[in-house]
Amino acid sequence: MASAPSEPSTRVALVTGAGSGIGRAVAQGLLQDGFHVVLTGRRPEPLAELAAAAQAAGQQASAIPADVRDEHSVQALFDTIEQRFGRLDVLFNNAGVNAPAVPMDELPVERWKDVIDTNVTGVFLCARAAFGLMKRQNPQGGRIINNGSISAHAPRPFSCPYTASKHAVLGLTKTIALDGREHNIACGQIDIGNALTELSSRMTQGVRQANGSMATEPMMDVLHVAEAVRYMAGLPLSTNVLNMTVMASQMPFVGRG
Structure with missing residues (x-):
């Protein structure tokens, strides 16, 4: 009787x-949790x-x-990951840009x-390559x-491209979560x-509000975002956070517009 595949020694x-x-x-945050983290941009x-600071800290x-926008650049990135490590356990699909308001x-x-x-397209290309590697690996x-963004659910004024892009990411997340089931691939969105x-x-x-006024908005420490992603990344693959909203408590979102 064949034994079950062992857990990878390095995530x-x-x-x-x-x-x-x-x-x-x-x-x-993922470095603190013991992952070997591949940094790209x-x-x-x-x-x-x-990378040097991480290595100095052990x-x-x-x-x-x-460049996540370029198919060949993304393929070269994932080819290198597969050659060096043989697997990928977590992809944080984070790269993004905005446009003038x-x-x-x-x-x-x-x-x-x-x-x-x-x-x-960048999110799709990276998810596509990760999906294929995660299917192949053992x-x-x-x-x-x-x-994602709160803009995946509610737009700001004058945010047409960014809001459209984040709504698209939400659709990608749900589809990847569905298609990944048979391959033990979980997909969620923060x-x-x-x-x-x-x-x-x-x-x-100051930020333009839905009524046309300008107002300053409460902000939160980015470390709380990192903690949320670390929680998602640390779950067993039998459990998934499909969507998580992490926000400054008093920012305009609930009731926005």
């Missing part, structure tokens, strides 16, 4: 957009700096720059394409965690509201 996680903000905080310098990290008729089509290419299975990072610090100066 491997991939974080996209790992050079700053939410991606960096999540990568640091378009800028090699912050990835190398984070943690395991590898910096592999890639302008009426849709004033938004350049190039900016629309940039948001969709990064936030939708033991089979793994977890994909997509970075929807984040007002985590304080370099990119979101402008919100402390």
Whole structure:
């Protein structure tokens, strides 16, 4: 009688957009949990700096720059992961961009394409490659965690491309969760509201509200996002968080608009 496949000795996680903000905080959290974390993004310098700091602390990290918008770049990234580690246990699909807050008729089509290419096609390409690797590896299975947004459920004014992209991510998450069942692949989404990072610090100066006014909004420490992702990543594959909303308690969302 054949024995059941043993658990992998090292759990491997991939974080996209790992050079700053939410991606960096999540990568640091997964390192603390004992994952070998593969750090990717378009800028090699912050990835190398984070990997060096992790290694100095006795943690395991590898910096592999890639552009999630580019099919060949993503394939090369996952080929390297499979060659080095033989498996991937967790993908945090985090890389994303926004566009200027302008009426849709004033938004350049190039900016629309940039948001969709990064936030939708990039998420799809990474999830697609992870899904294939997780099907092939032994033991089979793994977890994909997509970075959604409160904008996957309720838009802000003048946020057409970003809101459309995050609604698409929500559909991808649900479909991957369904299609992954027979391969022991779990997929969930974390929807984040007002985590304080370099990119979101402008919100402390005032954000356009649904009634047209400008108002400052409460923010939360990005470490709480990292803790939420760590919880999701640490669950057994028999259990899934399909959707989790982590937000500053007093920000406008419930009742927004």
